Amino acid sequence: MKIAFVGKGGSGKTTLSSLFIRHLAAEQVPVIAVDADINQHLGAALGLDEAESAALPAMGARLPLIKDYLRGSNPRITSAETMIKTTPPGEGSRLLRVREDNPVFDACARTVRLDDEAAVQLMVTGPFNDSDLGVACYHSKVGAVELCLNHLVDGPGEYVVVDMTAGSDSFASGMFTRFDMTYLIAEPTRKGVSVYRQYKEYARDFGVGLKVVGNKVQGPDDLDFLRAEVGDDLLTVFGHSDWVRAMEKGRPPRFELLEEANRQALETLRATADRSYERRDWQRYTRQMVHFHLKNAERWGNAKTGADLAAQVDPAFVLDERLLAAPQPA
Ligand SMILES: Nc1ncnc2c1ncn2[C@@H]1O[C@H](COP(=O)(O)OP(=O)(O)O)[C@@H](O)[C@H]1O
Ligand SMILES: [Mg+2]
DSSP: OEEEEEESTTSSHHHHHHHHHHHHHHTTOOEEEEEESSSOOHHHHTTOOHHHHHTSOBGGGGHHHHHHHHHTTOTTOOOGGGOOTTOOOOTTOOOBOTTSOOHHHHHHEEEEEOSTTOEEEEEEOOOOOGGGTTSHHHHHHHHHHHHHHHTBOOOTTOEEEEEEOOSTHHHHSSGGGSOSEEEEEEOSSHHHHHHHHHHHHHHHTTTOOEEEEEOSOOSHHHHHHHHHHHGGGEEEEOOOOHHHHHHHTTOOOOGGGSOHHHHHHHHHHHHHHHHGGGGOOHHHHHHHHHHHHHHHIIIIIHHHHTSOGGGGOOTTOOOOGGGGSSOOOO
16 A cells, blocks of 8 residues: 655654554554655654664665666666656566565665564655755656656555655656555645645546645644535544654654554554555556656656657556566566
């Protein structure tokens, strides 16, 4: 199951995605956590210290390796250089599975140990600097995540959780359509809700499963405000968490001590994500990745690579979790 946390900066994406990741990990289910936020804080929210966070390998710096592995022996993709973030898999491509060893995870994922036996795999795009924002380099960092999602065959009971910026960058690519569930984190403020409106507009045309999760909700007024602004899209809310405060002071209490109301909210997120499996449609998922690939090819990819990137599309290929059992092409 692929789950995104999006929202305005400061709304609590990183905090709530890290709590959700801890919640899943505590139940011993496989979890890959991905930090694709402009502010790279997911490692810290999962308890890594500064040195450990800084030592995480950046996906953005390993794009050639990622591309070379994923293209495998796909005859339509003749080089890693002509592979762009939206290049879809086809016959001969290598796919990623949540529970496997592969060179992409070897290079880009690190195990983060949480309470007790709980552990997750963490992947990070790598830090963004000023020169990245709004230009190709920023796109290519997040693009590494999009490439991986487009080559991932995941089934129920295994999770990829992405902490993501809700900026226009995720709409220019197909990134926002890659998830079974998108949780939009909103504080009960006009700004928080305005990000929701923008996201919903993009999401509507693509059948994106979108729910709003209120954060830092302090009382009936806050709840009424969110209900009035968001209606049925409001899934659940989190209140202020002393557990989170303590964690931020570098003194993380055991996860089982998280406030009960917040734990209930996490369980709602999980149950909702699990239920979204019924709506999964690999045909649509594949069609959408082709759609965004053709759009990106025309807009900048063809010019940048000097190739006709539409030719990379394998018309007969449909990504499908039945491929979970298939042997990987050499
Ligand atoms: N429910 C909460 N209880 C207490 N503090 C919170 C809560 N949600 C977020 N915060 C705090 O608010 C700040 C911003 O949250 P963060 O998750 O970093 O936002 P984002 O990732 O959306 O930019 C952090 O200092 C975080 O600890
Ligand atoms: Mg963040």
